[in-house]
Amino acid sequence: MEYRSYNLKSFVKHPLVADHLSAQEIEEIRVVAQVFPFKVNNYVIEELIDWENYRNDPIFRLTFPHREMLSEEDFQRVQRALNDPEELKRVVEEIRLKLNPHPAGQLQNIPEINGERLEGSQHKYRETILFFPKQGQTCHAYCTFCFRWPQFVGMEELKFASKEVQLLIDYVKAHPEITDLLFTGGDPLIMSTRLLRAYIEPLLDAAIPHLKNIRIGTKTLGFWPYRFLTDRDADDLLQLFREIREAGYHLAFMAHFNHYRELRTEAVREAVKRIRETGAIIRTQSPVLHHINDDPDIWATMWREQVALDMIPYYMFLARDTGAQHYFGVPLARAWEIYRGAISQVSGLARTARGPSMSATPGKVAIVGVSEIGGEKVFVLNMLQAKRPELVDRPFFAKYDPEALWLDDLQPAFSDKFIFE
Numbered sequence: 160m161e162y163r164s165y166n167l168k169s170f171v172k173h174p175l176v177a178d179h180l181s182a183q184e185i186e187e188i189r190v191v192a193q194v195f196p197f198k199v200n201n202y203v204i205e206e207l208i209d210w211e212n213y214r215n216d217p218i219f220r221l222t223f224p225h226r227e228m229l230s231e232e233d234f235q236r237v238q239r240a241l242n243d244p245e246e247l248k249r250v251v252e253e254i255r256l257k258l259n260p261h262p263a264g265q266l267q268n269i270p271e272i273n274g275e276r277l278e279g280s281q282h283k284y285r286e287t288i289l290f291f292p293k294q295g296q297t298c299h300a301y302c303t304f305c306f307r308w309p310q311f312v313g314m315e316e317l318k319f320a321s322k323e324v325q326l327l328i329d330y331v332k333a334h335p336e337i338t339d340l341l342f343t344g345g346d347p348l349i350m351s352t353r354l355l356r357a358y359i360e361p362l363l364d365a366a367i368p369h370l371k372n373i374r375i376g377t378k379t380l381g382f383w384p385y386r387f388l389t390d391r392d393a394d395d396l397l398q399l400f401r402e403i404r405e406a407g408y409h410l411a412f413m414a415h416f417n418h419y420r421e422l423r424t425e426a427v428r429e430a431v432k433r434i435r436e437t438g439a440i441i442r443t444q445s446p447v448l449h450h451i452n453d454d455p456d457i458w459a460t461m462w463r464e465q466v467a468l469d470m471i472p473y474y475m476f477l478a479r480d481t482g483a484q485h486y487f488g489v490p491l492a493r494a495w496e497i498y499r500g501a502i503s504q505v506s507g508l509a510r511t512a513r514g515p516s517m518s519a520t521p522g523k524v525a526i527v528g529v530s531e532i533g534g535e536k537v538f539v540l541n542m543l544q545a546k547r548p549e550l551v552d553r554p555f556f557a558k559y560d561p562e563a564l565w566l567d568d569l570q571p572a573f574s575d576k577f578i579f580e
């Protein structure tokens with residue numbers, strides 16, 4: 160399949176879109192997409208979205224902006240400004256700034272070596288360094304809930320983007336505690352294989368003894384499985400995966416799937432098979448999202464089907480406190496019910512998924528459950544990852560709050576502060 164991409168200007172040109180969306184819906188998308196990024200492609204439109212029932216279709220919700228993603232007031236302000244470019248720019252900028260564009264101290268944890276900052280990296284957890292290749296800072300389509308939305312609308316000039324792999328190699332060499340290197344984005348598999356090779360080959364040549372695992376965080380299986388099938392350099396990409404394996408690394412393909420519907424096309428199944436044949440292990444992760452997957456049966460089905468397809472469920476996240484969190488956010492208490500409802504109906508092979516977890520400033524905080532201790536209803540929390548490794552796996556408590564969406568909404572219980580404070 161030939162890749163065709165659609166944006167705010169061109170989406171109505173796709174016949175399936177034009178045939179189904181009403182003039183009002185198109186107008187609403189036009190308004191909301193002034194604030195949030197919007198991009199979709201022919202695979203998502205033609206093979207994933209069920210146009211007979213698109214209004215409640217999870218993939219439609221996942222990729223097409225919705226009116227309710229903005230407050231009614233902001234929606235109307237943008238709508239009124241549509242024909243006045245200066246005013247529109249001002250209104251959009253103001254709304255974006257209200258939507259917490261920099262959650263979880265993402266611009267912290269930038270490593271340094273020999274007095275130089277590795278702008279394209281983040282080293283938050285001892286064992287794992289994140290690397291953001293400059294040309295991988297976009298995606299095959301955009302998720303409406305994406306926490307990287309500010310960089311796709313140009314609010315952040317790719318502060319993570321990396322120009323040099325050599326600095327990264329020097330840094331990893333100087334840090335024997337690093338075992339994992341995670342390529343992330345955007346989506347690094349938006350890059351041509353030639354470019355990806357330019358990042359990976361020097362790393363393999365450097366043969367850093369303590370570096371054991373190479374991970375690639377990607378949504379390409381969900382949004383463009385033809386990357387592994389019919390793209391011109393698909394075979395070369397799989398060959399690169401083999402070379403990583405042959406050089407002795409564990410290759411972890413961290414696949415982002417939000418709904419079991421993304422697992423059911425022939426293209427995705429064939430792509431998974433081809434990736435697995437290279438020796439790469441596919442692990443899966445997703446946030447739990449209102450309107451898309453806030454139902455234990457969806458998760459149980461998704462995990463079961465992933466295991467059957469030879470993938471390993473890895474993380475369930477909570478939607479970050481940015482962008483349209485009021486629209487996608489699921490309260491912590493409800494997220495735990497969804498997790499429990501899902502995990503309790505699958506076999507142990509699918510219980511490898513951990514969460515629901517918040518990637519917050521101090522670390523990844525999981526909701527272990529809701530309990531009652533000495534007559535007080537509490538959340539039991541646990542850090543799956545922490546900036547300070549000594550805090551990992553030491554359960555702690557917060558006062559129960561059925562509305563809380565994020566760590567900032569919680570108060571410590573039985574103590575005047577949380578363990579990470």
Ligand SMILES: *Cc1c(COP(=O)(O)O)cnc(C)c1O
Nearest residue numbers: 281283284287289518523543544
């Ligand atoms: C999630 C995450 C990682 C990887 O953590 P694992 O638990 O090893 O998968 C690394 N760095 C950051 C900043 C993360 O959020």
Ligand code: SF4
Nearest residue numbers: 298301302305345378
């Ligand atoms: S694939 Fe990931 S980075 Fe890309 S739009 Fe979706 S959530 Fe954002």
